[in-house]
Amino acid sequence: MFKSILIANRGEIACRVIRTAKELGIETIAVYHHVDRMAPHVKAADKSVELLGDTPTAAYLDIEQIIKAANETEAQCLHPGYGFLSENAAFAEAVEKNNIVFIGPQTEVIKLMGDKIISREFAKKAGIPIAPSVTQTDDLSKFLKEAEKIGFPLLIKASAGGGGKGMSIVREAGSLEKQAKIAMSEAERYFADSRIYAELYVESPRHIEVQILGDGKGNIVHAYERECSIQRRFQKVIEESPAPALSVELRDQICTAAVDLASKAKYLNAGTVEFILSPDGSFYFLEMNTRLQVEHPVTEMVCSLDLVEAQLHIADSKTLPYRQSEIKQSGHAIECRICCEEPHNDFRPATGDVKILSVPEASDIRFDSGISQGQTISAAFDSMIGKLICFGEDREAAISNAIAALNDLVILGVSSNIDYLGQILEATDFKEMIIDTGFLEKNKANLLFKALSEKEISTVATIAAMSLKDFRALALETPEPYASIGTWRNL
Amino acid sequence: MAQPFNFSLDEKSIEVSLIKCSPVLEILSNGFTFKVSSVAQVSSHCFTLIVDGKKKTVWWARDDDAIYIRFDGRTHTLSYQDAISVSQQAGVSDNVIKADMPGIVVKTNCNAGDSVKLGDVLIVIESMKMQISIVAPRDGVIKEVNITANTSFEKNAELISLEEEE
Numbered sequence: 001m002f003k004s005i006l007i008a009n010r011g012e013i014a015c016r017v018i019r020t021a022k023e024l025g026i027e028t029i030a031v032y033h034h035v036d037r038m039a040p041h042v043k044a045a046d047k048s049v050e051l052l053g054d055t056p057t058a059a060y061l062d063i064e065q066i067i068k069a070a071n072e073t074e075a076q077c078l079h080p081g082y083g084f085l086s087e088n089a090a091f092a093e094a095v096e097k098n099n100i101v102f103i104g105p106q107t108e109v110i111k112l113m114g115d116k117i118i119s120r121e122f123a124k125k126a127g128i129p130i131a132p133s134v135t136q137t138d139d140l141s142k143f144l145k146e147a148e149k150i151g152f153p154l155l156i157k158a159s160a161g162g163g164g165k166g167m168s169i170v171r172e173a174g175s176l177e178k179q180a181k182i183a184m185s186e187a188e189r190y191f192a193d194s195r196i197y198a199e200l201y202v203e204s205p206r207h208i209e210v211q212i213l214g215d216g217k218g219n220i221v222h223a224y225e226r227e228c229s230i231q232r233r234f235q236k237v238i239e240e241s242p243a244p245a246l247s248v249e250l251r252d253q254i255c256t257a258a259v260d261l262a263s264k265a266k267y268l269n270a271g272t273v274e275f276i277l278s279p280d281g282s283f284y285f286l287e288m289n290t291r292l293q294v295e296h297p298v299t300e301m302v303c304s305l306d307l308v309e310a311q312l313h314i315a316d317s318k319t320l321p322y323r324q325s326e327i328k329q330s331g332h333a334i335e336c337r338i339c340c341e342e343p344h345n346d347f348r349p350a351t352g353d354v355k356i357l358s359v360p361e362a363s364d365i366r367f368d369s370g371i372s373q374g375q376t377i378s379a380a381f382d383s384m385i386g387k388l389i390c391f392g393e394d395r396e397a398a399i400s401n402a403i404a405a406l407n408d409l410v411i412l413g414v415s416s417n418i419d420y421l422g423q424i425l426e427a428t429d430f431k432e433m434i435i436d437t438g439f440l441e442k443n444k445a446n447l448l449f450k451a452l453s454e455k456e457i458s459t460v461a462t463i464a465a466m467s468l469k470d471f472r473a474l475a476l477e478t479p480e481p482y483a484s485i486g487t488w489r490n491l
Numbered sequence: 492m493a494q495p496f497n498f499s500l501d502e503k504s505i506e507v508s509l510i511k512c513s514p515v516l517e518i519l520s521n522g523f524t525f526k527v528s529s530v531a532q533v534s535s536h537c538f539t540l541i542v543d544g545k546k547k548t549v550w551w552a553r554d555d556d557a558i559y560i561r562f563d564g565r566t567h568t569l570s571y572q573d574a575i576s577v578s579q580q581a582g583v584s585d586n587v588i589k590a591d592m593p594g595i596v597v598k599t600n601c602n603a604g605d606s607v608k609l610g611d612v613l614i615v616i617e618s619m620k621m622q623i624s625i626v627a628p629r630d631g632v633i634k635e636v637n638i639t640a641n642t643s644f645e646k647n648a649e650l651i652s653l654e655e656e657e
Contacts, residue, residue, distance in 0.1 A: 355552035355559065356536045407564035412536075412552035419565050449565065452501060458521035459542060460567045461498045461505040464558050465518065466530060466540060467551035468571070470624040471496055473600060473612045475509055475516050476530065 009081030011370030133199035158187035216268030355413030
């Protein structure tokens with residue numbers, strides 16, 4: 001096994017990777033920008049190297065500095081986490097060139113799956129179902145004509161795209177040309193690549209993905225599926241495994257398709273194949289993510305495995321750590337993404353200091369985070385600061401466990417979506433498994449708390465008063481200076 | 492009745508005042524009366540209490556005039572004008588806490604010989620119809636308490652003195 005690892009990331013995923021590496025006795029090396037110098041991932045690592053950058057994000061995207069840090073600390077391998085440089089083929093190439101093992105797939109596979117058009121063609125040739133589509137060539141009018149033949153609604157996407165940028169739904173022929181041109185200019189602006197494609201848009205789709213592991217020689221195992229349909233603007237909010245209301249036959253077909261695709265690509269290490277599932281049971285390849293996913297813990301919980309350990313095992317030995325027959329799905333897990341944002345203010349990112357952090361602890365609750373009490377949440381990074389993952393023997397138990405855990409999760413001083421997540425889990429449609437990617441929009445009215453009544457406002461103020469030392473000094477018989485913890489007296 | 496504490500929540504101003512301390516606390520808030528009992532501290536920023544028969548576990552934090560409160564699975568942000576910040580401007584030399592206006596002592600919380608920490612409420616006074624908490628200006632030991640509850644004092648009266656710092 002490796003003696004040392006550099007984690008080219010920050011926040012909860014850096015902490016997550018460090019945890020397993022330490023369990024395996026591997027020396028851990030963190031990188032950080034100045035604003036993160038007191039961050040948990042820096043404290044958790046054995047060593048750390050500061051990265052300079054005009055902006056904090058630029059530091060974590062600086063290939064040259066990260067390679068230099070890895071060389072200077074003699075890191076034997078490098079884990080890219082997710083986001084930042086994790087799916088950057090040039091980065092993976094640079095890492096390998098320096099004789100450092102990149103914890104991820106081969107450079108050419110990153111390139112293949114990173115291009116939405118090429119990866120779709122690859123999937124089609126591998127016999128994986130893809131939605132009827134047309135790719136834009138130089139001739140825009142020909143593209144529009146062929147797109148119209150597929151029928152409406154159509155989804156227009158940027159070839160180099162991701163994260164919902166350059167995407168739009170076209171419902172009628174009349175607006176096709178205009179939308180295509182907007183998508184092209186957006187694609188040019190965000191990805192410096194104006195190529196777009198149009199595919200049949202599946203109404204009320206579900207997003208199902210499959211976790212796979214490959215040895216780079218065509219041998220692939222899967223660790224079953226995850227349901228990721230609870231999304232806001234193409235960003236996942238809640239994920240679970242197994243997918244609810246999915247027949248065993250259909251699940252097996254989807255998992256087999258994922259394994260076939262990864263096998264054809266001779267995929268190395270951990271990856272995820274994403275599919276769109278139509279209400280009629282047909283499913284289509286969406287894309288493949290060549291890295292560890294944010295939502296990997298739900299798979300770890302139901303399959304009782306450690307995917308970071310599996311990644312390190314594969315990178316070290318080029319063999320799979322498990323046989324397919326050894327991977328069993330049992331129970332149910334739900335992940336809630338904790339974001340610093342203001343649900344009542346159109347989910348505007350929130351900043352501030354984490355004054356109080358209290359996390360529920362139990363064997364069936366996992367809190368993966370990169371925050372600690374006293375830390376400042378700045379606008380420099382993504383608003384997702386952690387994930388609460390809860391297990392139950394079935395879906396109902398996992399939901400009620402997650403609701404209770406969200407109630408007990410306390411982050412004070414900066415606004416978060418904790419209460420909003422609780423409302424999603426309480427929603428009737430969620431409990432009854434009426435789920436598709438439009439869920440949050442459809443249930444919008446029920447998901448935000450209603451304004452407080454006069455009586456409720458009065459209760460909140462009463463309790464706020466009791467939190468004040470001055471008020472208690474008046475109200476309680478024990479003078480505050482003499483009172484020690486646990487002994488305020490109020491008969 | 493004591494001077495109310497003023498909060499605002501969702502752009503609404505709310506007055507909270509103490510009506511009675513026994514047999515149970517009665518608190519008037521925004522025109523509603525609440526019975527509060529069994530107040531107990533769990534940790535530095537968490538306490539439990541019973542409000543009108545319902546037990547609540549409350550988490551709280553302060554950030555200047557913002558108060559964050561979490562109970563019943565919901566977080567609220569209120570603003571509050573702190574009396575301590577007013578009293579800090581009162582005539583406080585290093586060792587002697589003086590009154591900078593006449594008033595009445597509502598409550599004393601300390602005796603000679605007590606060790607106190609910066610910010611501890613030593614006495615509560617009422618001046619100009621305002622209830623003000625006088626807090627310890629530094630960590631130290633109380634040398635003398637020159638006043639008792641329900642007595643009045645004049646401007647510049649020496650209320651409390653602290654032992655010289657070593």
